[in-house]
Amino acid sequence: MGLLRDEASDPRRALPIGVFDSGLGGLTVVRQIRRMCPQEDILYLGDTARVPYGTRSAQTVLRYSRACARALVSRGIKLLVVACNTVSAVALDMLRVELDLPVLGVIEPGAGAAVAATRRHRVGVLATAGTIASGAYPRAIASRSSRTEVFGRSAPLLVPLVEEGWLDGEVPRLAVARYLETLAACDVDVVVLGCTHYPVLRDLIAVESRRVLGDDASVVDSAEATAEELRDFLATRSLGAASVREGRLRMLVTDRPQSFADVASRFLGHPVTEVEQIDL
Numbered sequence: 001m002g003l004l005r006d007e008a009s010d011p012r013r014a015l016p017i018g019v020f021d022s023g024l025g026g027l028t029v030v031r032q033i034r035r036m037c038p039q040e041d042i043l044y045l046g047d048t049a050r051v052p053y054g055t056r057s058a059q060t061v062l063r064y065s066r067a068c069a070r071a072l073v074s075r076g077i078k079l080l081v082v083a084c085n086t087v088s089a090v091a092l093d094m095l096r097v098e099l100d101l102p103v104l105g106v107i108e109p110g111a112g113a114a115v116a117a118t119r120r121h122r123v124g125v126l127a128t129a130g131t132i133a134s135g136a137y138p139r140a141i142a143s144r145s146s147r148t149e150v151f152g153r154s155a156p157l158l159v160p161l162v163e164e165g166w167l168d169g170e171v172p173r174l175a176v177a178r179y180l181e182t183l184a185a186c187d188v189d190v191v192v193l194g195c196t197h198y199p200v201l202r203d204l205i206a207v208e209s210r211r212v213l214g215d216d217a218s219v220v221d222s223a224e225a226t227a228e229e230l231r232d233f234l235a236t237r238s239l240g241a242a243s244v245r246e247g248r249l250r251m252l253v254t255d256r257p258q259s260f261a262d263v264a265s266r267f268l269g270h271p272v273t274e275v276e277q278i279d280l
Contacts, residue, residue: 013242016041016250017230018077020068023051024163024260025196026083027267029106030249032227033081037234040247045072047280049255052159053086054128054195061130065091067280069099071252078239081230082106085127085194085222089136102233107131109229110192110222111140114148117218118190121148124183124213126205127194129154137194151186155179155195162197163263168204176205180212188213192220199223200267251275 017037019030023046030044045068047053053061065087069080079102082088082095088105096103114123125137132152141150157175166172183191191209193199199221209217234240241247253260257275264272 010238012078013239015076015078016043016248017079017081018043018045018069018072018075019081019083020045020047020072020087021082021084021196022046022053022064022086023048024263024267025159027264028196028199028221028223029081029083029226031268032221032224033230034247034249036227036231037240038246039241039243040234041241042247042249043072043075043077043252044249045252045278046254046260048253048260049280052128053084054130054156054159056086056130058090058134061086061090062094065095066098069095069103071278071280073099073101077101079104079233081226083196083223083226085131085136085196086134089131089134102237104226104230104233106196106222106226107136107140107194109225110194110220111137112144112229113220113222113225114190114192115141115144117220118148119216120187120189121145122186122188123148123150123190123192124180124186124188125150125152125192125194126155126158126179126183126198127152127192128159129156131194137192149186151183151188152194153179153182155198158201159195159197162200165263165266167201172201172204173208176201176208177212180205180208184212189216190218190220193222196223252278254278254280
């Protein structure tokens with residue numbers, strides 16, 4: 001009865017967490033949320049009909065983001081996690097103004113984790129071209145530490161490698177090494193994974209970072225940092241699910257649900273059988 005009273009006093013607690021991304025990458029955020037907040041229901045939307053967002057104009061990203069957010073809000077969520085670095089860089093402020101619920105992104109948590117991890121105050125960011133061009137990570141890091149310099153490197157080959165399942169071997173290793181060599185010239189000691197696809201390659205990136213940048217180099221996973229911030233936010237606002245059961249995950253896409261399910265299994269670490277296709 002106590003759990004029921006808790007949810008009756010604030011019915012939002014029983015609602016799912018909404019998460020959206022341009023495609024599959026946001027599932028790395030979902031995986032971390034499920035690990036840290038296992039009792040929470042999650043409603044995930046991947047805009048697979050219009051992926052990728054990283055090469056789109058800011059105006060287009062704003063329009064797509066608004067449509068995704070409204071689709072989730074219309075289905076009933078208690079807060080929104082924007083599990084896309086490009087959208088977090090371009091559209092987060094707009095969504096916070098327009099939506100009558102909390103909105104969390106992935107850049108601010110990743111920036112905070114990077115500042116905490118760096119010792120030389122020199123941070124490298126691997127991300128899409130759109131995220132790098134936005135300057136979002138330098139701004140977010142500067143708001144936390146005026147001493148820390150940020151060096152960005154777009155890493156476009158890593159997304160298709162992840163989606164094709166090329167997670168080990170010479171091809172992904174050489175691609176990762178090539179991108180890190182640019183950051184090595186900047187003497188960074190922290191590498192931020194500034195695209196939510198990249199955590200799938202985290203182990204490989206960590207190995208190559210130590211080889212290319214030095215044994216003291218560390219890798220910051222913005223997906224993990226976002227889940228930690230979400231967990232703390234739910235506790236602070238008393239919005240966490242009162243139920244003790246394992247939360248449910250429901251997945252929506254805008255195109256090719258079976259293809260999404262096949263690759264989603266790799267991101268989540270377990271088989272995916274149900275994916276619903278919707279129109280925006």
